[in-house]
Amino acid sequence: MTRDPCDKCEEILQDYLDRTLTNEEWAEAESHLEGCDYCRRRYRFEETLRRYVKTSAAERMPPGLMDKLQELRGLDATA
Amino acid sequence: MSEPEPATEARRIAAEARDRQRFEEEALALADQVYRVARRLVGAREEAEDLVQETYARAFRSWRSFTPGTNMRAWLLRILTNLNVDRGRRIQRTPHSQPLEEGDYYLANKLAAAGGEEVLEQEQVVERMSQDSVVNALASIQPQFRDVVVLVDIGDFTYADAAQILDIPIGTVMSRLHRGRRALKQKLAEDTVP
Numbered sequence: 001m002t003r004d005p006c007d008k009c010e011e012i013l014q015d016y017l018d019r020t021l022t023n024e025e026w027a028e029a030e031s032h033l034e035g036c037d038y039c040r041r042r043y044r045f046e047e048t049l050r051r052y053v054k055t056s057a058a059e060r061m062p063p064g065l066m067d068k069l070q071e072l073r074g075l076d077a078t079a
Numbered sequence: 080m081s082e083p084e085p086a087t088e089a090r091r092i093a094a095e096a097r098d099r100q101r102f103e104e105e106a107l108a109l110a111d112q113v114y115r116v117a118r119r120l121v122g123a124r125e126e127a128e129d130l131v132q133e134t135y136a137r138a139f140r141s142w143r144s145f146t147p148g149t150n151m152r153a154w155l156l157r158i159l160t161n162l163n164v165d166r167g168r169r170i171q172r173t174p175h176s177q178p179l180e181e182g183d184y185y186l187a188n189k190l191a192a193a194g195g196e197e198v199l200e201q202e203q204v205v206e207r208m209s210q211d212s213v214v215n216a217l218a219s220i221q222p223q224f225r226d227v228v229v230l231v232d233i234g235d236f237t238y239a240d241a242a243q244i245l246d247i248p249i250g251t252v253m254s255r256l257h258r259g260r261r262a263l264k265q266k267l268a269e270d271t272v273p
Contacts, residue, residue, distance in 0.1 A: 013183045014257055020238075041199040042187045049186070050232060052205045053263070056213035057233045061114040065128055069110055072132070073103045075139040 005032050009039040017046060102142045106135065109152050116156060116234040119217055120163055120226060130166075134159040153240045160226065160244055186264035189272040208271045216266035224259030227252055232260070 009032050015021050016029050033040045083091075113134065118127040137158050138145075145154055190198055198204045217225060230241040231252075238256075242249040 010183050014260065037196070041191075041196060042184050045187045045190075045199040045205070046183075048202055048205045049264075052208070053213050053217070054233055056210035057119050057217060057229075058115055059118045059124075061111045061131075062124065062128060065114065065131065066107070066110060068128075068132055069107060069135045072136050072139050073107075074099075075136055 006036065006039055009033070009036070010042075013043060013046060016043065017050065098147075099142055102145060102147075103139060105151055106138055106142075106155060109155060110135070112152060112234070113155050113159065116229055117159055117163075119214075119229045119233055120160070120222075122218065130159060130163055133162050133166075137162070150240060153236065153244055156230065156234070156236070157244045157246075180258065180261050181265045181268075183261060183264075185261070186268040186272070189268045193272055208267060212267060212270050216263050216270065219266045220259050220262045224255050224262060227255040228259035228263060231256055 009029065012021060012025060012029055016026070021029060033043060110131065114127065114131050117130050117134075118124065121127050121130060134155060138155055145151065187199055190204055194204070217228070220228060226245060227241055230236045230244060231238065236244065238249050238252045241256075242252045245252070247255075
């Protein structure tokens with residue numbers, strides 16, 4: 001396995017997942033991923049990790065907070 | 080110039096009351112999403128609750144400065160992050176040096192080294208990291224990097240929205256996001272991979 005394309009692949013990993021690559025870079029990444037198990041596994045892992053971080057970090061609003069916010073309605077700029 | 084007709088004035092007042100009510104309802108409908116972001120920007124639940132209340136108090140007082148048709152969630156988060164900086168960061172110690180950053184594949188490489196390349200194909204490898212460890216890892220990132228990670232990866236804001244919310248250039252959003260995500264993975268690797 002040559003290191004160079006994989007280094008490049010690691011470098012553009014975030015942009016690939018964020019879908020901010022140019023068409024040309026995208027095509028280059030796709031063709032590399034197609035033939036490289038090492039990077040493909042890491043890209044998939046990264047996608048799963050992002051989803052997991054998002055779900056793990058989500059915490060619903062505590063009960064009672066909405067009532068407190070409702071009470072703030074009608075606040076005047078001069079108050 | 081003559082005084083406005085009483086009827087015209089009454090209509091104006093009624094229209095304004097309706098606008099205000101609509102604004103408040105729209106803002107309250109976003110409260111859960113605003114809280115989710117707030118919860119990860121600060122350390123404690125109570126702190127997040129206070130911050131959200133302060134945000135809504137300010138938003139309701141300054142509802143006229145919101146431009147209808149623009150992104151209200153980003154507008155609320157702009158207020159929230161400003162308040163957060165005002166209240167908490169004043170007392171913050173001088174920034175400690177960021178530990179040496181590892182690459183983007185760092186966590187994946189450590190997991191592969193411990194369990195073989197194939198473990199990266201399994202969703203369980205991610206789920207085996209507890210939700211607490213994810214939350215702790217997020218909390219351990221330096222605030223300037225964490226803010227961006229929370230807005231983009233938890234709050235689903237675009238780079239442009241995050242830049243506007245934090246009042247920083249979009250290029251800074253991108254570099255902080257990159258560094259913040261690396262720091263998150265580094266911490267996860269340290270805490271969860273034997």
